[in-house]
Amino acid sequence: MKGFVVKGWCPDAWHPMEAGDGLIVRVRPRLGRLDRAQVLGLCDAARTWGNGLIDVTSRANLQIRGVGESTWQPLVDRLVALRLTDPDPVREGRRAILAAPRWQLGDDTERIARDLAERLDELPVLSGKMGFAIDAGPAPELLGEAGDFRIERGQHGGLILRADGRATGVAVPHGEEAARLVALAHWFAKSGGIVARRMARHRAGLPDWARGDVPPAAPAPRIAPGLSPLGAAWGIPFGQVEADTLAGLVAAPQVSALRFTPWRVVLAEGAVPVVMDGLLNDPADPLLRADACPGAPMCPQASVETRDLARRIARHVAGRLHVSGCAKHCAAPRRARQRGDATLTGRDGRYDLSGAGPERHALCRDDVLAHFGAS
Structure with missing residues (x-):
């Protein structure tokens, strides 16, 4: 187990990080969403094999805290069974895909994120801190959030491919978005980007096919606590919540799933706003x-x-x-x-x-x- 302990970069389920309260095991929900069974399974796992505390990160990932060396493997087995972790450690390490949280089934964000997830084996070796941002809704939601290789709604109304750190991007044909993201990741690796470690710090000139003058569209407002077209949202103070509290969000029969955002706000699909102990109910808090x-x-x-x-x-x-x-x-x-x-x-x-x-x-x-x- 000692060989799996990671310090100094982003952990995942197969490569936990040591903290003062035990190991941290990171979970990357697909499209930032867990259905009811996955929420209840995750919360039970956090209580059984961790200390019952769950972090929500700035990449809309979840972290189970307080895991022991002897309980790590049973926890990972449970996460794999819940389809929250890929059984292949290499593929799991490549699943750093942040999707705009207001996605709808069949829209551009959902389509591109799933297409990219199917191409993980095509990606080069990248730093564990690197990732992708899929922000293809009517207006960008993730401007300013982490994402080295980005698909965004452009100011001209179409989608653009944008390298993080560049103010503008290039129009990308429908259906080619994931392929262009993979190609940009390969260019990054081959052009010396591994030394820079992040796209925003890589100063090599972009290839012609990745260079454009289209800025992202004006951003959409962030999801805040309160009523939402998808349900209701609550803030998570400092991004840490007890497993029992998180499980309580899916207690109502009309709640089908939870969506996690990079702003430490959780949205319960089908829910209505109610006061929840341990969560923030006031958007002005x-x-x-x-x-x-x-x-x-x-x-x-x-x-x-x-x-x-x-x-x-x-x-x-x-x-x-x-x-x-x-x-x-x-x-x-x-x-x-x-x-x-x-x-x-x-x-x-x-x-x-x-x-x-x-x-x-x-x-x-x-x-x-x-x-x-x-x-």
């Missing part, structure tokens, strides 16, 4: 603007506590709040900082503060609370 990693002692690389502090100061921050236990900023690595945002970074057991007036360093917890008027 300040915790929806707060990103906080697990922090110490949950993460061995963190030197400070994060989430209790974030709860206490979130309502005192005008913009987004980001509290990170270390300099990796795992909770929101791509988030652009804007006026009114505040970032706290753990360093040697203290906090460095930026974005909320002059930078301050080596603050203790009481200093932080006093700075925000939360003491």
